[in-house]
Amino acid sequence: MKAELISVGTELLLGNIVNTNASFLAEQCARLGISVYYQSVVGDNKERLSETLKTALSRSDVVILTGGLGPTKDDLTKETVAEVLGRQLVEDAHSRKRIEAYFAGSRHRIIPDNNWKQAQIPEGAIAVDNENGTAPGIIAEHNGKTVIMLPGPPNEMIPMFTISIAPFLNRLQPEVIYSQTVKICGLGESLVETMIGDLIDGQSNPTVAPYAKTGEVHLRITAKAPDKESAFRLIEPVSAELAKRFGNHIYSTDDKETLEESIASLLKKKNLTIATAESCTGGLVSGRLVNVPGVSDVFKAGFVTYANEAKTEFLGVSEETLRAYGAVSEQTAEEMARGGASKAGCDLCISVTGIAGPDGGTDDKPVGLVYMGCFLNGKVTVRKFIFKGNRSKIRENAVVNALIFVRDCILEDIE
Structure with missing residues (x-):
């Protein structure tokens, strides 16, 4: 139709x-x-x-x-x-x-x-x-x-x-239409499509269709059948195959669940508390987390430390580190994450510091360079990113990847 x-x-x-x-x-x-x-x-x-x-x-x-x-x-x-x-x-x-x-x-x-x-x-x-x-x-x-x-x-x-x-x-409709969405994070659209190329080429019923958004790819499995139960039976083996191929990159199969909701559920399940320490994202990471009803059970504090003085005063980043490496550096991201966890008294802290542009970039530190630190159980892991696009797009990418980073750290700690 x-x-x-x-x-x-x-x-x-x-x-x-x-x-x-x-x-x-x-x-x-x-x-x-x-x-x-x-x-x-x-x-x-x-x-x-x-x-x-x-x-x-x-x-x-x-x-x-x-x-x-x-x-x-x-x-x-x-x-x-x-x-x-x-x-x-x-x-x-x-x-x-x-x-x-x-x-x-x-x-x-x-x-x-x-x-x-x-x-x-x-x-x-x-x-x-x-x-x-x-x-x-x-x-x-x-x-x-x-x-x-x-x-x-x-x-x-x-x-x-x-x-x-x-x-x-x-x-x-002469038949029932039933869909299930498999939500993937941390993999690009091109890679995801490559990984399911054989499923797309050979599909008839059910079908698999990718939908990309910043930092995520959603795969919608749709089946037609005389009734919902029959449609679900058609979807089940495809869903199982996607789970086998994408593993922990799948954060939900609930069409309504967001990435931040899945992270909040994971934090609650593991009895972990979280804080954020942000510079270039200006509180957008904590804003995503507080979208989740009941997140106060796990979210303790959000620090927006845009100026170097704020990083030192509120997060304990040393002046020596800032002089030697700069605000946008692996070392500063690490100290921001440690300081945020210490000040908030929580188990986990995600830090973000970068150059969102359009000005401020250099050959060594171009616009789009972002460092993130994730403190968990006494250990800090740091990731480096170089995002493309305008100021808004760079910040949007930083926020989504910070959430994915938090999720990865929790899952790696569990393993």
Whole structure:
């Protein structure tokens, strides 16, 4: 089954709003086993939207539109869809009651006349309840094709899709689609793809697809079967083979678990506490860790020591070390890690010091040079990195690799 996404709104074309809806819907369709071959962004213009919709219906089984369901005159999505499908707009009594209830529970109890427009749907279509706003979603069937209209605000669209639209689309499929994600860290996308080249070349059902992000590669195994249990049986041997090939580089097979969550779980499991000592990353490593609910059980302190004086005062880095080797050096990274662990009174400390640029680099110490130290059980291990890219990219790479370094040190200590 093929789906096409149409995002409606002039503000998207102008770049005033980032189109996160399309990203979310594309990913969700992939999880459902639905192929998305085309995506479009159309401004609030009836003629251009009509033309885009007609083209989408000519080549796709399902067309999903987001935006343009509001109460104002420039919200034209359902009016345009109704015209293309040759239907009249009619009031949906259930949606009208929900709009009344929505305003009854707000401090603005007077309902503007234009809000009643949101209770209008194309004749014969199905209204989908919106638990977070006044615009219902709409499902319209037409000549074997399906048009789905969703509200534009992500806090309305995402819950509606998850609760109502995803199950509807799943029912359209003749088979169950089931996926498992294998999350890998510490290996590049090219190497990972090389290591699974034979699996990709020989795949049919299930399939393996790589998705790369900074410092990580996610492998999604997807199987089609008559039921979930049969799909899982198809996935199981592939998952076992990936575990054999990538070993400890796999940090999770839970689609929702992040790298920092897996590290927090590992720290709790091993009864270890952690601190961070950061320079060029400016607290971003500790920021990732405190994303995890309950991390206070293991995370004790974060030191941001950007200036040399701060490294000496708060982490005990010696002035002699700084004079002899500089702030960006193996020796300073080691002393930062030891000092952070000592000051925080914890088992483990990760330190980061580097040159994020765009200035400050030399032939000996170029922009992108980063040293990291990891203190654990009285021992400090230091790693050297040279990252490429702008200041933001260098810092992003440093943060992810610091987390991976922490994980590696814990696993090596266990072994």
